[in-house]
Each structure stands twice: as C-alpha cells, then as structure tokens.
Amino acid sequence: MQTAVYIGRFEPPHDGHLRTMRAALAQHGRLLVLLGSANLARSAKNPFTAQERAGMIRAALAAAGEDLSRVRLRPLPDEFDPERWAAQVRRSVNTKNAVLVGFEKDSSSSYLGWFPDWQLEPSPVLAGLSATDIRAAYFEGRAVEQVPHATAAFLEQFRSRPLFGRLQREYLALQALAQQPKPSGEVRYFWQQQGHLWLSRRTGPIGHGLWELAGHYLAVGEAAPAHTRVFEAPTRSLLGQIPAYVLRGQGEGQAVPLELALRRPHRFFEDHHVIVQRMLAEKS
Structure with a gap:
C-alpha cells in the first residue's frame, strides 16, 4: 500500500491544498501531511502553529467525507539547510514506497526534485490561489476566499485573539519596510x-x-x-x-x-x- 506524502506550510490550508489531499487519498492508501516550519515562532509569514494547521486540515477533510484513519499529520521543522531538511523528511516518511505529491509553483518547490527515488505525482492546481495572498487579505481586513469552511471558521475565531493584533501589526510593518532599500x-x-x-x-x-x-x-x-x-x-x-x-x-x-x-x-x-x-x- 503506497503512502502519498504532501509537504507544505499550509498557512493557512486553502481549497488548493484540500483538493490535492483528496486527490492523493483517491489514488493511494494513506496520506502523510508534513507541516513545515513547525519549529518557528508565530509571524506574519507563519501565523499558525502546526497543531492549529493540523486541526484545520482534519476538520476540512472530515467535512469532505474523507476517512481520517488514512491520514497522518506530522510537524516538520525548518532546518535552513537542504540536506538536513531532506533527511528530516525521510525520517518522517520512513518508507521506500512513497509518492511525493505537489506542483512546481516557484523556487520554494525545488524540494520536489530532492527525492529521486520517490515517485513524483503532480497535484491539481487552482490558478491564482496562494496562501500568501490569503494572508494578505486576512491581515488587511479584506474577505478571505477559496478556503474550506473549517479554515474560515478558525480564522474568524483567531481574529478575536490578541495574537491577531500583534501579527497584523507585524504584517503592516513588513509591508512598509518592503518599500525601502533592503539591508545587505x-x-x-x-x-x-x-x-x-x-x-x-x-x-x-x-x-x-x-x-x-x-x-x-x-x-x-x-x-x-x-x-x-x-x-x-x-x-x-x-x-x-x-x-x-x-x-x-x-x-x-x-x-x-x-x-x-x-x-x-x-x-x-x-x-x-x-x-x-x-x-x-x-x-x-
């Protein structure tokens, strides 16, 4: 029985992520979702903990009628070193019979070529859908679209927490700095x-x-x-x-x-x- 492996930050999980997970479950016996940046502090780039992201994903899959007994979610720390990170992924997967799902969006997807012994399965793409854009809408007070109901409900609840205000201030400060010369x-x-x-x-x-x-x-x-x-x-x-x-x-x-x-x-x-x-x- 093959295991599909899906790696991402899922900050937050959106409709494209859910579609990829459901497609993987339709083709393979098990799905292992590795939640990246699990060792980092909350930030405007990574606002949610691995536990919070796992909760949103489980709720979205359950609402879609998927069997959660076939799904495992594990935190994956950032190593800021390709070899160390790839070794961490292999330890988490712990099987040779793995299928890596994902799509080449930009340079952040280069990891898809780091596991030549695994089968690579391109995932379905929703054009124009990006977690970066969703975070921007969220912190700028605009409507958040193309996310599962479970994600939308969590984001609405999180908005009432003091943490949201701190992260929103950080986001706005980073946006302002982006218009200035970058330090060398x-x-x-x-x-x-x-x-x-x-x-x-x-x-x-x-x-x-x-x-x-x-x-x-x-x-x-x-x-x-x-x-x-x-x-x-x-x-x-x-x-x-x-x-x-x-x-x-x-x-x-x-x-x-x-x-x-x-x-x-x-x-x-x-x-x-x-x-x-x-x-x-x-x-x-």
Missing part, C-alpha cells in the same frame, strides 16, 4: 558561557517580545565583518534574502539558561534557534 545583511553575536546564552528581547512590531542574538543590520553596500559563520538560506529572514554573519563574542542582552533556551524554539526570532544549535555543534 545582518551581524549577530553568539556568546555562550557557564551554561548560559546571551540573548536580547525584540521590541517594535516585528517579532515583538521574541529572543534574538544581539546584533545589527548592515546598510546597503556595507561590508560584512571577516571571520564569521554565514547563514544565508533564502527563507531565513522575514525581510527577504538577507544573510546573517555570526561572530563568536560577547554581545548585549541577558543571560538565559542554555538548557531553557534550547527547549524553547518558538521563543526565538526567525532562524535564531537554528543558528544557536549550529554554533553549539560546531564548537563541540
């Missing part, structure tokens, strides 16, 4: 000593209250410092394709117990928790 990079400081990690807490609307490695953005054309560990995954920053240049050295902030910090990936801004893990691994 950012410098961050990694300082870990005696079982503690030095972290700052973000102020302002973008990532408000989250932990981050202290640092600053580089102006357009400003050179990056030498002897840094570079993190340059295209999707690492909410501002766009901006590399991070990480220096080992004392930065500002407060000492947070390292064990606590490592247990709380959702308290970190962008990919900073992943950066901490890599820097610790390279030091040992």
Whole structure:
C-alpha cells in the first residue's frame, strides 16, 4: 500500500491544498501531511502553529467525507539547510514506497526534485490561489476566499485573539519596510558561557517580545565583518534574502539558561534557534 506524502506550510490550508489531499487519498492508501516550519515562532509569514494547521486540515477533510484513519499529520521543522531538511523528511516518511505529491509553483518547490527515488505525482492546481495572498487579505481586513469552511471558521475565531493584533501589526510593518532599500545583511553575536546564552528581547512590531542574538543590520553596500559563520538560506529572514554573519563574542542582552533556551524554539526570532544549535555543534 503506497503512502502519498504532501509537504507544505499550509498557512493557512486553502481549497488548493484540500483538493490535492483528496486527490492523493483517491489514488493511494494513506496520506502523510508534513507541516513545515513547525519549529518557528508565530509571524506574519507563519501565523499558525502546526497543531492549529493540523486541526484545520482534519476538520476540512472530515467535512469532505474523507476517512481520517488514512491520514497522518506530522510537524516538520525548518532546518535552513537542504540536506538536513531532506533527511528530516525521510525520517518522517520512513518508507521506500512513497509518492511525493505537489506542483512546481516557484523556487520554494525545488524540494520536489530532492527525492529521486520517490515517485513524483503532480497535484491539481487552482490558478491564482496562494496562501500568501490569503494572508494578505486576512491581515488587511479584506474577505478571505477559496478556503474550506473549517479554515474560515478558525480564522474568524483567531481574529478575536490578541495574537491577531500583534501579527497584523507585524504584517503592516513588513509591508512598509518592503518599500525601502533592503539591508545587505545582518551581524549577530553568539556568546555562550557557564551554561548560559546571551540573548536580547525584540521590541517594535516585528517579532515583538521574541529572543534574538544581539546584533545589527548592515546598510546597503556595507561590508560584512571577516571571520564569521554565514547563514544565508533564502527563507531565513522575514525581510527577504538577507544573510546573517555570526561572530563568536560577547554581545548585549541577558543571560538565559542554555538548557531553557534550547527547549524553547518558538521563543526565538526567525532562524535564531537554528543558528544557536549550529554554533553549539560546531564548537563541540
């Protein structure tokens, strides 16, 4: 019995996602849905937790009459490294008899070619339908269309939570910054000593209250410092394709117990928790 594997962020699940899942269930015995970015803090780009997205998907499939016993949903963390991420996917799937479903929308779909030993099954496409556009409508107060009833109901309920206001302010701030010149990079400081990690807490609307490695953005054309560990995954920053240049050295902030910090990936801004893990691994 073949397992269909569908990978996505589903932020939020829309009619195109539901159509793909139902088509996969019609052709295959089981469906495994991997919910990406499961280790990241809420943001305007990833507003909903893996648990919330799984709930919306289950409710939409049940309403469509699908047998949920044939469906598994698992969180998939972002690794910001293709090889590490692909290995994580393989561990989650844990079978050679897999069919990868999806369609090549843009560069974010390049992963479809990373599993040559799996059968690739193109999914049906709803032209012009994008979760990015749905999030824009949601945060701009416009009507949200082409989503299952379960998604619409969740979005309406979520709108009444204080979290919505914070994410909406972040979205609007990011929209305003998109009209300005983009930094050429950012410098961050990694300082870990005696079982503690030095972290700052973000102020302002973008990532408000989250932990981050202290640092600053580089102006357009400003050179990056030498002897840094570079993190340059295209999707690492909410501002766009901006590399991070990480220096080992004392930065500002407060000492947070390292064990606590490592247990709380959702308290970190962008990919900073992943950066901490890599820097610790390279030091040992």
